[in-house]
Every structure is written in C-alpha cells, then in structure tokens.
Amino acid sequence: MTEVNRIPIDPHSHAALAANDLELGLVDTSNTAAISAWLRSDARGFHSPEPSAEYLADRAGEFAQSNDRVTGVWDRPADEDAEPVATIWSWEMGLTVPGGESIDAWAISSVTVAPTHRRRGIARALLTAELRTARLAGSALAMLTVTEATIYGRYGFGPAAWQAPYTIDTKGLRWIGPVPDGRVKFVSPSDLFTIAPDVFNRARTRAPGETDRRGDTWKRILGLAPSVPSEDTHDIRAVLYRDAEQRVQGYAVYRFEGHEENSVLHLIDVCSVTDDAYSALWRFLVEMDLTNTISAPRRNVIEPVIWQVNNPRAIRKTDQRDQLWLRILDVPRVLSARTYAAPGIFVITLHDELEFAHGQYVLEISPTGHASVTVLSPSSVHQQADAVTVTLTVNDLASLYLGGASAVALAGSGRLTGMTPDAAQALDRSFASPHSPHLSTWF
Ligand SMILES: CC(C)(COP(=O)(O)OP(=O)(O)OC[C@H]1O[C@@H](n2cnc3c(N)ncnc32)[C@H](O)[C@@H]1OP(=O)(O)O)[C@@H](O)C(=O)NCCC(=O)NCCS
Numbered sequence: 001m002t003e004v005n006r007i008p009i010d011p012h013s014h015a016a017l018a019a020n021d022l023e024l025g026l027v028d029t030s031n032t033a034a035i036s037a038w039l040r041s042d043a044r045g046f047h048s049p050e051p052s053a054e055y056l057a058d059r060a061g062e063f064a065q066s067n068d069r070v071t072g073v074w075d076r077p078a079d080e081d082a083e084p085v086a087t088i089w090s091w092e093m094g095l096t097v098p099g100g101e102s103i104d105a106w107a108i109s110s111v112t113v114a115p116t117h118r119r120r121g122i123a124r125a126l127l128t129a130e131l132r133t134a135r136l137a138g139s140a141l142a143m144l145t146v147t148e149a150t151i152y153g154r155y156g157f158g159p160a161a162w163q164a165p166y167t168i169d170t171k172g173l174r175w176i177g178p179v180p181d182g183r184v185k186f187v188s189p190s191d192l193f194t195i196a197p198d199v200f201n202r203a204r205t206r207a208p209g210e211t212d213r214r215g216d217t218w219k220r221i222l223g224l225a226p227s228v229p230s231e232d233t234h235d236i237r238a239v240l241y242r243d244a245e246q247r248v249q250g251y252a253v254y255r256f257e258g259h260e261e262n263s264v265l266h267l268i269d270v271c272s273v274t275d276d277a278y279s280a281l282w283r284f285l286v287e288m289d290l291t292n293t294i295s296a297p298r299r300n301v302i303e304p305v306i307w308q309v310n311n312p313r314a315i316r317k318t319d320q321r322d323q324l325w326l327r328i329l330d331v332p333r334v335l336s337a338r339t340y341a342a343p344g345i346f347v348i349t350l351h352d353e354l355e356f357a358h359g360q361y362v363l364e365i366s367p368t369g370h371a372s373v374t375v376l377s378p379s380s381v382h383q384q385a386d387a388v389t390v391t392l393t394v395n396d397l398a399s400l401y402l403g404g405a406s407a408v409a410l411a412g413s414g415r416l417t418g419m420t421p422d423a424a425q426a427l428d429r430s431f432a433s434p435h436s437p438h439l440s441t442w443f
Contacts, residue, residue: 002137004069004092004106005029010129017125022085023078024125027070029063033081036060038072041083045112046147054226062216066091069133073113073122086113088126090134093443094212095143095326098403098433099339099369100205105326106134106142107211109443111151127155128354131327135356140330140337143211145323145442152325156354158398159322160405161209161437164301168286168294169314175283177308180276182243184284189222189253192238196222196251199240202273203250208338208402209324209437217441221253221269236268239284241277250277252285260290267296269440275304282308298323300438324439326398329356332373334401339369341403342429345387347376349418352394362387365430388426391418403433 005026014024027038036056043051051059063070068091072084089110094102108130113122134142146152149159187195196218204210219225223236241250250272256263265288272278282305285294301320306312328334331350343365352358360376390407396415399405407427410416416424 002092003067004090004133004137005067007069007133007137009071010132012132013125013129017073017122018076020120021076022122023074023076024129025072025074025078025080027072027080027084029066029068029070031080032057032060032064035063035070037081037083038070038087041072041085041114042087042089042110042112044083045087045110045114052226058226059216071126071129073117073126085117086122086126087111088130090130092137092139093143093214095141096204096208096210097338097401098208098341098435101337101339102204102212103141103334103337104139105211106130106137106139106329107443108142108144111144123151124154127152131155131329131354131356135329140328140333142327142329144325145439146325149322152327153395154353155327156352156356156394156398157325157327158393158395158405159324160326160398160402161322161324161439162301162320162404163298163323163438163440164303164317164320165295165297166299166303167316167318168296169292169316170286170288170294171292172311173286173314174310175286175308176310177283177305178276178279179283180241180243180280182241182249182276182280184239184241184280187238187240187251189224189236189238192240192251192253193218193222193224195240195248196271199248199251199273200271203271206435207438208433208435209404209439211324211439211441211443213441217443221441223255239281241272241280243274243276249273250281252281254285256291261292263291264293264295265291267294267299270296271440278304279308298440300436302436324437326401328394328398328401331357331359331361331397332375335361335363335373336371338371338401340365340371340430341369341432341434342426343367343369344426344430345384346427346430347384347387347389348397349389349391350394350397351392357394357397387420388423389418389420390416390423390427392416400427400431402437403431404437407431
C-alpha cells in the first residue's frame with residue numbers, strides 16, 4: 001500500500017486557495033492537538049455534537065497509527081493547531097467488484113467546509129486535489145459515501161451501490177424458509193471483534209460494493225468505541241452462526257429500544273458467508289419474542305428473507321437510496337478488474353470533464369467473462385462488425401460498473417448515446433451481477 005500521507009499537497013489546489021488567502025495543508029497525524037482541532041472542525045461541518053475528550057483521544061490514537069491522509073484548509077496565516085475551516089480525509093481501501101476480487105480504491109471521507117466559508121470553491125479545490133493525488137498514488141478508482149446526492153456528480157462520481165432500510169412487522173409472522181443444521185449462539189461484542197472480520201471478508205466475495213472494514217468501523221458497529229453523544233451504542237447484543245461442521249459462517253449484531261411488546265429490534269449488522277447462515281440468522285431475528293418490529297437499515301435492495309416468511313407484506317422496504325459513489329480514474333484497470341456475465345466487444349466513448357478518463361476504449365469480454373481493455377488513440381477507428389458502440393459520461397460508467405444500474409434505463413433517459421442497435425441490452429447482459437451491489441457501512 002502507498003503511504004498516501006507522504007504525497008505532497010496538490011500544487012494546483014494549493015495555489016487556487018492561496019489566491020483567496022487560504023492555506024491547504026496536511027495535518028500531522030502524530031500531533032494530538034492538531035488532529036483534535038481537525039476532528040472538532042469535521043464534527044461542526046456535519047452539525048454533530050461537540051466530540052467528547054474520550055472520543056478525541058480514541059480517534060487521535062487511531063490516526064497516529066495510520067498512514068491516512070488528513071487534509072485541512074486554514075485561514076492565513078495558518079496555525080495547524082487551530083481548527084481548520086475545511087476538512088477532508090483519504091486512505092486506500094479495498095472494494096469488492098463482481099467476480100469477488102477486491103480492487104484498491106481511494107476512499108474519501110469527512111468532506112466539510114465551515115458554514116462561514118461555504119460557496120467559495122473550497123470543496124471543489126479539495127475534491128479535485130484528492131482526485132489528482134489519488135491518480136498520482138496509482139489508484140484506479142476513488143469512492144465515497146455521501147450526505148447529499150447533488151454534490152459529487154460534478155467531479156465525475158456516479159452512484160454505484162444502493163441500500164434500503166426495512167421495517168419488519170414480526171407479530172404473527174411465520175418462518176417458511178429453510179431451517180439449517182447449524183446453531184445460533186450468543187457472543188460478546190468484544191469476542192465478535194476478533195471473529196467478525198474473517199467472516200465478513202469471506203462473505204464479501206459475493207457482495208460487490210462492500211469495502212474493507214477497518215478497526216475503527218468494527219469498533220463503531222460493535223459499540224466498542226467511545227460513544228459520541230449522537231450514537232446509542234448501549235446494550236448491543238451479538239450472535240454468531242456455526243454450521244454443522246462448527247465453522248462460523250455468519251453473525252448478527254442488534255440492540256433493543258423500548259420495553260416489552262413495544263420494543264423495537266434495531267439490526268446493526270448481519271453478515272452471512274453461506275445461504276444456510278443467512279436463513280439461520282434471519283429466522284432467529286424474525287422469531288424473536290417480546291418485540292413486534294425489526295428496524296433494519298442499510299440492507300441490500302434485494303433481500304431473500306422476503307421469500308422466507310409467510311407474509312411478504314410484513315417486510316416493508318421504506319426507502320431505497322444510493323450508498324456508494326465511484327469515480328473512475330483509470331478505465332483499463334477498473335474495467336478489467338471485474339468479471340462479466342456475457343461475452344462481447346464494446347467500443348466505449350467516455351466523456352470526462354476533469355479529463356482523467358476522457359477517451360475511447362475497447363472492452364473485449366471473453367466467453368469466460370474476463371476482460372481486456374485497449375485505449376484507442378484519437379485518430380484510430382475501431383472497425384469490427386460485431387462491436388457494440390456507446391457514448392456515455394464517466395459518471396454513468398461508474399453507475400454501470402458494479403452491475404447495479406440498468407443500461408436500458410440509462411438509454412431510455414437519454415444518458416447513453418451513439419449506440420448500435422440493442423447496445424443497452426448487450427451492456428446489461430454483460431455488466432449484470434448475480435448479487436446486487438450493496439455497501440453496508442458508511443465511511
Ligand atoms: C458540501 C460542502 C462540502 C460544499 O462546500 P463548498 O466549499 O461550499 O462547495 P464549493 O463552493 O466548492 O462548491 C462547489 C460546487 O458544489 C455546489 N454545492 C456545494 N454544496 C452543495 C450542496 N450541498 N448541494 C448541491 N450543490 C452544492 C456549489 O454550488 C458549486 O457548484 P458549481 O460547481 O456548479 O459552481 C459544504 O456545503 C458542507 O460542508 N456541507 C455539510 C457537510 C456535508 O454534507 N459534506 C458532504 C459530505 S459527503
């Protein structure tokens with residue numbers, strides 16, 4: 001992995017901000033005062049409560065041990081120990097793509113600009129700097145989760161994995177799905193902390209859109225991190241599923257709110273390597289006594305549990321929204337990292353306002369679903385009778401990439417152009433993923 005915190009600050013954005021009397025710089029992650037000031041600014045940017053001393057100490061300890069790139073913007077003259085007026089944080093992190101491989105991507109988080117400094121181009125300077133730095137570091141792809149869907153399209157990101165919250169009315173609901181041979185057993189969150197990463201990493205191969213989970217993510221999920229005031233991490237319960245051969249194949253993490261029959265089971269995380277584990281854990285949850293409601297946020301937009309109960313109307317998807325946004329920087333590496341559902345030859349003309357991926361590419365998919373990608377020079381013309389041609393933006397290619405967006409729908413909306421007949425159908429046949437892309441965490 002590249003030591004991303006050692007890459008110098010981007011000179012273009014540095015100069016653009018300096019012209020407005022602002023200083024773009026890296027935070028020294030071993031300096032507790034500086035990282036605490038940055039964390040306070042990050043919290044303020046999201047309108048979160050003031051972080052506690054315990055939370056700041058915990059996060060500062062994590063940053064000190066990491067190679068993460070923590071960037072701030074200060075009013076000049078800059079004082080690193082003062083709160084920055086803008087924040088951004090990045091690191092390299094694996095992303096599962098169709099076929100089960102994990103591709104190293106440039107993760108971006110904590111994008112904030114203080115309300116006193118908004119709409120002066122600071123976020124644009126931060127984001128374009130991140131993309132240039134990611135490219136310099138050799139990342140083929142950048143990714144983030146977003147507060148608002150209106151912010152990142154202008155930088156070439158497109159939504160690529162979705163999530164849905166479910167409300168399940170369990171009163172009178174009967175399990176009609178399989179009843180596996182293994183056992184569901186309680187486990188303490190601290191024990192699960194050591195077991196869950198292996199289960200999650202095995203499960204991830206069939207979950208395009210899932211990203212690595214680092215120690216800080218696990219601690220948050222399991223309620224082991226010092227709580228920030230807005231987070232309720234009390235009373236977390238956890239179970240794991242061992243199959244008939246005693247192998248741990250899944251787990252669930254949840255907590256209750258309320259009392260007796262009015263209590264709600266809040267599902268924090270559930271993960272299964274096998275279909276058996278999926279059935280066993282969902283049966284355990286659905287048949288829980290002394291609660292009539294399960295609230296399950298950030299689940300896949302397609303959940304087999306709907307087919308495993310006697311009343312599918314009792315499982316209500318209450319929303320569906322984008323969760324993971326991708327920004328393709330290196331088309332040949334990104335497109336050849338995944339496998340495809342059907343062979344084909346695609347001549348793709350890509351528009352990218354920021355120029356990273358602008359150009360023409362030939363994607364050749366073999367009968368085994370593996371791909372090779374050639375970059376066409378502006379003067380060359382690809383002549384192959386059976387080639388499918390399409391013109392689209394780098395954003396829309398990101399949305400198609402994990403198999404979650406429909407090319408037929410994009411074509412119908414006018415976003416795909418320059419197509420040979422049935423190009424959209426051919427794209428859908430090849431880009432389809434048997435597992436709909438899903439990201440279960442925020443980062
Ligand atoms: C989102 C945020 C970082 C933007 O910062 P900013 O410095 O004001 O943005 P800029 O001045 O660089 O604006 C860049 C462009 O984004 C647009 N934009 C900025 N914030 C936007 C928003 N919330 N919704 C829609 N467009 C927005 C601007 O209009 C501008 O458009 P243009 O390129 O067409 O001129 C800032 O409003 C913020 O901190 N919001 C709260 C925290 C948050 O939600 N962060 C995002 C985390 S995923």
